[in-house]
Amino acid sequence: MAHDFDRVPNRRDPNVLNKWTWYPNDVLPMWVADMDFPSPKPILNELHKAVDQGVLGYELPSKALYEVVSARMDRLYGWKVEPEAVVAVTGIVSGFSVAARTFCTPKRGLLIQTPVYNEFHEVKNHVSIPQLDAPLVKSVHRNLLHYEIDWNIFEKQIRKAGMFLLCNPHNPLGIIFSRKDLARMAEICIKNNVLIVSDEIHSELLLDDNTFTPMAKLSAEIASHTITLIAPSKTFNVPGLFCGFAIIPNKDLREQYVKTVERLRLHVSSLGLHAARVAFGGQCEGWLKDLRRYLTANRDFLVNYVTEFMPGVCTTVPQATYLGWLDFSTYKLKDSPYDFFLKEARVALSDGRIFGKEGEGHVRINFGTTRKLLEQGLERMRKALKRIQ
Ligand SMILES: Cc1ncc(COP(=O)(O)O)c(C=O)c1O
Secondary structure, three states, rough: OOOOOOOOOOOOOOOOOOOOOOOOOOOOOOOOOOOOOOOHHHHHHHOOOOOOOOOOOOOOHHHHHHHHHHHHHHHHOOOOOOOOHHHOOHHHHHHHHHHHHHHHHOOOEEEOOOOOOOOHHHHHHHOOOEEEEOOEEEEEEEEEEEOOHHHHHHHHHHHOOEEEEEEOOOOOOOOOHHHHHOOOOOOOOOOOOEEEEOOOOOOOOOOOOOOOOOOHHOHHHHHHHHHEEEOOOOOOOOHOOOOOEEEEHHHHHHHHHHHHHOHHHHOHHHHHHHHHHHHHHHOHHHHHHHHHHHHHHHHHHHHHHHHHOOOOOOOOEEEEEEEEEEEOOHHHOOHHHHHHHHHHOOEOOOOOHHHHHEEEEEEEEEEEOOOOHHHHHHHHHHHHHHHHH
């Protein structure tokens, strides 16, 4: 492997608040969804160049940048996106919040598939609309967790919705929805006149030889009902630069969306724009290939470790993302597993409950780190479990 993912920089600067400094120094952070790896060299070089030039003035997204985004969609998926259909946003959370603010009403709320990314649950609060849950249904085979769509619930809830916020690939479950499932979800949404907002931020973090299809690529009709949200942030580990893109082929929807972006003055930082152009421009593909291989091996390590050394614990086998989902509900812990492992193992995970009530008894673990730190975290967890047996 040409790129070294076994060494990571020290991020414990006491003047900076990040996942490494949030908890005391003896806690191993395996929570917030950024990776411990440095970003690829071409992006860092571009940022150095922008800083060395000396002036960090205002910049706007250029036509060239939108062409880069459009060309990437064509190259990756054969999806023809007009550069005019692309709108820069200050991250994906802003991106879907703008959509909810623009298209939802108190009568027609937001449908989400729980357990799901915690920020999906916040939309109802800052836009004052109802949240409609269509929980994914869990099953367990040996110690492996599977989730699938309950179509009856999905259809029932969609009737009350104005917008469906899809998370694909899914955080925290690591699912890549099949084309068949995507088509069926889209058909139900279109029939009920519900806007689809597809958060595809994790779409390039594919494990094994998995492939990905954007929801809007399925048909022109679906594309005209869909806002697709993408970003280089997760893939190339630049989330702190807050730059993402909404792809909105439908002109009418796009004009309404852009009005809200402008009203809220959501300007992307110049460094975010620089990084995005290089990240999506194709100079980091070798790094990305190696990253996927490393993350796939980390995923395997995690699943094998849990299977071998944590009897009674169930795990997903994520198809994408660097996020694992562990179920400790057979353990009857006094505290939540999040509290238990923070206290007893000094490992900070994401509390399953922030993803919805189905997350009770679960934690999300971030394996976007070195194999050594992953092993260290799992060892600490195993020992903590052993002490209470
Ligand atoms: C599904 C999903 N959407 C959005 C985000 C955050 O996006 P941003 O930082 O661009 O707002 C995350 C971060 O974990 C995520 O997992």
